[in-house]
Amino acid sequence: MADQIARANGQPPMLTVEGLKTYFFTDEGTVRAVDGASFEVQAGKTVGIVGESGCGKSVTALSILRIVERPGRIVAGQILLRRPNAKAPVDLALLEAEGAEIRAIRGGEIALVFQEPMTSFSPHYTIGNQIVETIQLHQDVGKEEARNRTIELLRMVGIPNPERRIDEYPFELSGGLRQRMMIAMALSCNPKILIADEPTTALDVTTQAQILDLLRDIQQRTQMSVIIITHDMGVIAEMTDDVIVMYLGRVVESGPVDEIFHQPKHPYTQALLRSIPSIFAEPRTKLPTIAGSIPHPHNRPTGCPFHPRCAEAMPGICDRHEPRLRPISEAHFASCFLYHEPEAAPPS
Amino acid sequence: MLTYTIRRFLLALLTIWAISVLSFAIIQLPPGDYVTAYIAQLASSGVDVTPEFAENLRQQYGLDSPVYVQYLKWMQQISRGNFGRSLEWRVPVLDIIGDRLWLTMAVSVSAVLFTWGLALPIGIYSAVRQYSIADYIFTFIGFIGLAVPSFLLALILMYVGFRYFGANIGGLFSPEYLQADWSLGKLWDLIKHLPLPALILGTAGTAQLIRIMRANLLDELRKPYVITARAKGMSELRLILKYPVRAAMNPFISTLGYLFPFIISGSIIVALVLGLPTIGPLLLRALVAQDMFLAGTIVLFLGILTVLGTFISDILLMWVDPRIRFERRE
Ligand SMILES: Nc1ncnc2c1ncn2[C@@H]1O[C@H](COP(=O)(O)OP(=O)(O)OP(=O)(O)O)[C@@H](O)[C@H]1O
Ligand code: SF4
Ligand SMILES: [Mg+2]
8 A cells, every 4th residue: 555655646655554453451351452554644744533432543643652551562563654864764663662763753753742731741840841851852952942942832832921931830821722832842843743632622612723723834834744633524624635534443444635525435434424414514513423332342343343333234245354445546545345355265 | 838838837836836735735634643653653662651741742843733834834944945854763854855856866767768768669660560570579578568567577687686697686776885975986886776677667668658659650650741751752761750750759748747756656666675765665654654744745846846747748748749839829
């Protein structure tokens, strides 16, 4: 798949995730949080990852940064990051999780902003302390210089009075300001990729819109790649160039945002889109649930993981064979037997 | 914050006053007084005591005036640095307490240092490597530490020391320094004797603090700010020490004030077993003998030290946790 897209637009992707499997080995059994996810992130593009709760979006993000916590572990797959001066991309999945190489990438080349603006800063230190620390981790600058840069960053993300705010503690700030601070911290080392895991879920509607505007504005100015994780088809429609639809740890459909919205191929994507009345009338409606319930993570269905809930499931095929992510058109992929024949013998 | 500190300080003074009243009252509570006990003691040893003799004694010690007068007299003397004479030992109370108070503090502080020095790193390790073999081993040892009474530990260690090393490991000084005046040599001798009582007195507390640290840190490690710090690219050790450990320190600091009286009251039996010249056994004996000035002074000192400890831990807590600082800004 990587080669196909590379051939399609002539530029290799910034990040290629190939067959990623991240499992949690708990006492109750193995949770296959990410179970063979494959997708790509192009340089300078915004990619949305969407799917119901528990489908492995956050674990995918944590896997890319290699900060999955025990008992979780990447058991298979590649995470290829293209780097400016290197010939071959580096496979993050092979790096030592606490080694210097991945730590230079974390926060330096790939940055993370996530959902909890209330608790994602430590209450024990000022915002300034925590951002300055990030800068000094990755860049060889003195305290004074790092502090000046921090003030500049705060100004850039639209924080009034940055010279004063820099010395405040997180609990002195509103949720919106805190999320701006979080974005400032993520941007502090000019990352190539910004991962935003539900960056606006915890905020009120007005603030949500402001934060999304800010993210879009920054993306356009810096030309970095953005991975935005959300439940919200409205956010996807507004923000992204490409969409990745996940279901039970797998990518079931991916493609340019227009194609996903206008010609969704996978029955799950169609159901996701059907479940919002009109994306343009009310952009930030939460996804109502789709018929049937998400299977328990410990015992996923055989064959196509979606078949118990799929209206178009074909008995004898969908419950016995596993569909593969296959191209529908140049950049549009779906994993469904409506679009390709089962190839291998069913697993015994 | 300054206002808060001042208010807190005034409150501490008030508490100390209340403690003085209380310590005085506690001494007065048991039926009879020192003279009753003294006479009973004399009588049991076959000495005949006349009522006039008893009355004389009472007057001499001011035991015949009303209680509040006795209290005021006591306080007045204290303000002049005179804590009264021990009824039993017939010398000024301070002469008896003197060194013992400092030695008690030396033993307590070394027990606390031992406790923290062991409990912090082990607690951190156990949390960070939850369910590892070492975690299980520490948990097991910790429960044994909690379950074995410290006087038993003292007896065992003394037996082992005597039986296998031929050393008498009780006391805080070698015989040659026992009566000597303070000197560098004596101080060094004391320091050499401190680890064992510190170990014995600190074991139970260490086991408990390991559990607390482990539980707190496990809670903190789940918080999103830890993920943020990881995602920044910090090294795991630096990250854990800077963020979650600092947050998990609060209970350590807030119990600092209580640690001192806890160690003293918990250490009486151990001090008796080990022959430690600390204040615990003295207090016990003074209470049994109804030696009121001595007992009252000791209770007062312990109370003041506790209040001071609590005051210091409060200030430390504000320093460590900015949220508390802000709550108390006004
Ligand atoms: N530390 C963990 N231990 C065990 N299982 C975990 C752990 N973290 C995540 N999981 C499991 O992995 C699966 C995927 O979780 P993940 O957080 O990636 O979902 P998500 O798509 O981000 O959901 P949401 O939209 O609710 O954030 C879930 O079934 C979850 O229970
Ligand atoms: S493979 Fe079958 S069950 Fe799965 S989505 Fe396609 S039609 Fe539905
Ligand atoms: Mg999530």
